[in-house]
Amino acid sequence: MLFKSLVMAALLAAQATATIYYAGVAESGGEFGVYSSSKTPGTGLPGTFGVDYKFINESAIDVYVDQNKVNLFRVAFLLERMCPVATGLGATFNETHYGFFADAIDYITTTKGAYAILDPHNYMRYNDPSQQPSTGSIIGDTTDSTAATTAQFAEFWGELARRLKDNEKVIFGLNNEPHDMDTNLILANDQAAINAIRAAGANQLIIAPGNGYTGGHSWTQDYAGNSPASSAVLGNLTDPANNTAFDIHEYLDSDFSGGHANCSQSGPTNLAPLTAWLKSNSFKAMITEFGGSNSTGCAGxxxxxxxxxxxxxxxxxxxAWAAGPLWGTNSPCCGDGNAWGSLEPGSVAADGSPGFYTTVWERDIQPLVPRVLQWSGVSSVQGGGLTMKM
Known part of the structure; x- marks a missing residue:
């Protein structure tokens, strides 16, 4: 009885102060298998599921939920697999591919009771992922006759939302890391997708990206390829359900790429302008990519x-970026090309030593997972359903 009372007291105290409702790991693998050294369009499409690409390892999801007590997974996929280039971006899906994706989302949300971000890992581009992020036509670019339109982007999101509107544990991540485009076009694409999702009857949380690879440090900056600044445009975004937040990425290495082993950038310092903008515009945000290497400097x-x-x-x-079923000994971030393993449970480095799951997740990130997270209710900017995973 005393133990139960202490748990309830801790839970109530946490509910009073909690702001982090969702915490977990990005699952990278659904976007694999299309790289072409010669930038050949169509390479790896549609690909063989389980060989060229795969969304999750169910055993890894088990570890993260049951042992690590996290409640969120960001699951990457390619628009070109969901909507084949032959039929175009829109409401016509490759049903076999969609079935594989739906199985992964169902395992996370229904079987394990966690939340899942749907992540079209396309850099706001479509038709050629052969050398992402540089290949593919910018969605909505009216000067490019091969580009998918903003209306087609909305059709895609309307159809996906229609299929998943009754799954309260999904989160609609509109697109991964737009870059080098007019920020006004990002606003138009984001807004069209939001409108389509709500028109489909889906009320779950939406997270919308900005320009500049949706970097938090550059949110208020205006420069070539990142103009106007996201802060100058995206405050105009509206949602009839008032359930949209911004999708932010923030790496800690010298050039914010997540490619280097050494950490040198202060997150709080670099995020301060974004935080002030969010506060003044009454918006929320999720940081869906960040990471560090196993160097002692990165832990801090x-x-x-x-x-x-x-x-x-x-x-x-x-x-955190990233776990996933196909990384092997490779490192998804922060490795300077070294094969130090990933955040996938059981990962090892090329020399057989423990991988990033042990040396980064368990050592550095796991202690930062809030004890109280949202485990029930529709995904929301306001949280709700906060419980302590026992």
Whole structure:
């Protein structure tokens, strides 16, 4: 009885102060298998499921939910597999491919009771992922006759939302890392997708990206390829359900790419202008990509970033980059090309030593996972259904 009372007291105290409702890991693998050294369009499409690409390992999801007590997974896929180029972006899906994806989302949300971000990993481009992020036509670019239109982008999201509107644990991530395009076009695409999702009867959380690879550090900056600044345009975004947040990425290495082993960028310092903008415009955000290597220097930077999010109510969740079923000994970030393993449970480095799951997740990130997270109710900017996973 005393134990139960202490747990309830801790839960109530946490509910009073919690701002991080969702925490977990990005699942990378659904976007694999299309790289072409010669930039040959169509390479790897549609690909063989389980060989060229795969969404999750169910055993890894088990570890993260049952042992690590996380409640969020960001699941990457390619628009060109969901909507084959032959029929175009829109409401016509490859049903076999959709079935594989739906199985992964169902396992996360129904079997394990966690939340899933649907992540079209396309950089706001469509028709040629052979050398992402540089290939493919910008969605909505009216100067490019091969580009999918904003209306087609809305049709896609309307159809996906229609299929999943009754799954309260999905989160609609509109697109991964738009870049080098007119920010006004990102606003138009984001808004069209939001309108289509709501018209389909789906009320779950939407997370919308900005320009500049949706970097938090560059949110208020205006420069070639990132103009106007996201902060100058995206405040005009509206949602009839008032359930949209911004999708932010923030790496801690010298050039914010997540490609280097050394951490040198202060998350709190670089996010301060974004945080002030979110506050003044009454928006929330999720940081769905961040990471660091297993160098001793990165641990402090990761802790600083996670604590900053927890201390600022503008941030409602995060996913670290990245786990996934196909990384093997390769590192999805922060490795300077070294094969140090990934955040996939059981991963190992090329020399057989423990991979990033052990040396980064368990050592540096796991202690930062809030004990109280949202485990029930529709995904929301306001949280709700906060419980302590026992």
């Amino acid at each position: 930077y990761i802790t600083e970033l996670a604590n900053y999010m927890a201390q600022n109510e503008e941030y409602i969740g995060w996913t």
